[in-house]
Amino acid sequence: MFRSSSRIRRTPLGRWGVATGVLAVCALALTGCGLKPATSYVPAVGPGSITPLDGAEGVGLTVTSKSFTEQLLLGKIAVLAGTAAGFDVTDLSNLPGSQPTRELLLSGQADVLWEYTGTAWLTYLGQEEAIADQAEMWQAVYDIDIKNGVTWGTPAPMNNTFALAVRSEAIPELGGITTMSELAALPVEDRTFCVEAEFNSRPDGMNPMLAHYDLERGAAAGVPDSNIGIYDTGAIYSATNDGACNFGEVFTTDGRLDALDLTVLIDDRAFFPAYNVAPVFYSETLKATPGLEEIFAEISPRLTDEVLRGMNRQVDVDGADPADVAYAWMIDEGFITDPDD
Structure with missing residues (x-):
């Protein structure tokens, strides 16, 4: 099981909540x-x-x-x-x-x-x-x-929406993956994810995303719980870059994507909502x-x-x-x- 990061959580505003x-x-x-x-x-x-x-x-x-x-x-x-x-x-x-x-x-x-x-x-x-x-x-x-x-x-x-990103240098090792629908073709051991706690548990977050792409959460042949690491939002980028997981939950206009050379997978079945x-x-x-x-x-x-x-x-x-x-x-x-x- 992955360890959760201890970094301070930085939740981008205007996603999961509003101010008091x-x-x-x-x-x-x-x-x-x-x-x-x-x-x-x-x-x-x-x-x-x-x-x-x-x-x-x-x-x-x-x-x-x-x-x-x-x-x-x-x-x-x-x-x-x-x-x-x-x-x-x-x-x-x-x-x-x-x-x-x-x-x-x-x-x-x-x-x-x-x-x-x-x-x-x-x-x-x-x-x-x-x-x-x-x-x-x-x-x-x-x-x-x-x-x-x-x-x-x-x-x-x-469109500053959610996405999954992968280390660019790992793409050849993962069969040249470019789209989220290709996740299902990967070996189970390669379907590893870094996500924030709220995305992991929300009814419109991790579980329905996996189901949308024909992957069953918790199943040995799908995405076992041991393949999902829970991180503070600000730590997901570095954890993905460091290889703690293959796919990190990110936002599509975050500057760290370019700084760390992370590639966003195409949401080819249009799961994530539009945030233009x-x-x-x-x-x-x-x-x-x-x-x-x-x-x-x-x-x-x-x-x-x-x-x-x-x-x-x-x-x-x-x-x-x-x-x-x-x-x-x-x-x-x-x-x-x-x-x-």
Whole structure:
């Protein structure tokens, strides 16, 4: 039996739970008390393909985000885009948890945030059956949330969902495996997994995933319990890389995938729900500021899994500041310019 890791658990927000009511109250109090999160820094911005909108001068635009790396990056992208468009931007990124950002948007105290379709569907909207098709998931969320006074903009290709990853150098030893359906063809001794405790026990986690791919949990000819190691989330990547298991439960835009040269298996039978990110707006803000949605629609198509893995890696592995990483990417893509150049 594998040993569980003793590392501190780092559960990515917006997957299995939401913040408490206390955090929601704290978030709502930010605007009333004149407070700002600690990471409100962004560099000065010049116009690129994003130019000032007519009527945006002097108009306030409040951006919010959650507090994990990817959300900080997306929050800074939104701040930079709003600034280049000529808005008077208030940066409320880096809030602790999913529910506070949601409450700010629903109440109109925030105008825009980048949110995940799966988080909205399963957590905010209380749906029990996940949707794997990305376009269908976005449309389902849009159709319900528009009645809540929020509008989902153009979704990005990036889909920060669950996945199984394998050490790239081990792929030839495992028969050249590239898809999850090929797990069933492996010898039992090669079907070893590193997963977090919650994924291991959830009714939509490890057991149904195995069944979806024709593998029986606990069976000698399927996946014996001794083949499954329970780890803290942050330790799964290193454990998989070190060979403690062949397949680790990961998130598809995590920068450690590239840093450790882990390859994501293709979910060819579409088990995992879609978690595409999209800009979400307070609907009244869109009515009052024509052209705002189109600015974000220009950005969304450029946000791929590969792009976010690269940016996440710069922050989490290389120690760069999220605002600087977002700024460099926005300049490279031509959305903004450096006013000092």
